[in-house]
Amino acid sequence: xxxxxxxxxxxxxxxFQKHYSINTVESYQRSLNEFIDFLKSESxxxxxxxKYTNIRGYLTYLNEKKLxxxxxxxxxxxxxxxxxxxxxxxxxxxxxxxLVENIKTTKRNxxxxxxxxxxxLLDVLKQKMIWxxxxxxx
Numbered sequence: 001x002x003x004x005x006x007x008x009x010x011x012x013x014x015x016f017q018k019h020y021s022i023n024t025v026e027s028y029q030r031s032l033n034e035f036i037d038f039l040k041s042e043s044x045x046x047x048x049x050x051k052y053t054n055i056r057g058y059l060t061y062l063n064e065k066k067l068x069x070x071x072x073x074x075x076x077x078x079x080x081x082x083x084x085x086x087x088x089x090x091x092x093x094x095x096x097x098x099l100v101e102n103i104k105t106t107k108r109n110x111x112x113x114x115x116x117x118x119x120x121l122l123d124v125l126k127q128k129m130i131w132x133x134x135x136x137x138x
Contacts, residue, residue: 002034006047010085031078047083048092055096056077067107076102 014020015078018029038058044050049115062072086092113121 003039003047006086006091007032007036009091010082013085014081027074028078028081031075031081035075035079047086049095051094052094052096052099055100059100068112069103073102073105076100 006030011025011031014028035058038054038061039047039050039054042054042057044054059072059076067075068072076097080100083092083095083097088096
């Protein structure tokens with residue numbers, strides 16, 4: 001099969017067997033198109049010819065494009081699912097994604113108020129409620 005045939009079969013699988021959302025399917029499709037373009041630039045003619053080193057090169061390419069860690073992790077997730085599918089369907093003999101791990105992302109601290117800020121906020125709300133009550137009574 002060609003790149004596009006394998007990709008289209010996978011997309012149908014995501015839609016009709018896995019029941020992924022339209023947005024997820026479209027995201028996977030864009031990710032696979034980008035991956036295919038990379039493979040073509042590397043003169044790799046079939047998904048079965050991809051090795052771990054090619055995947056590392058692709059991840060380097062994504063990093064050089066200044067993609068966020070979350071975006072790169074989305075690409076990794078897509079390719080991991082895709083190669084799992086290809087192996088299961090016997091469209092590829094090996095899975096070069098087995099050794100690939102997600103990139104560690106920094107966790108954002110939640111926004112919060114200090115206790116004295118909370119007291120100030122409640123005081124303002126209390127004042128506002130009092131004024132609204134007074135205005136309604138007048």
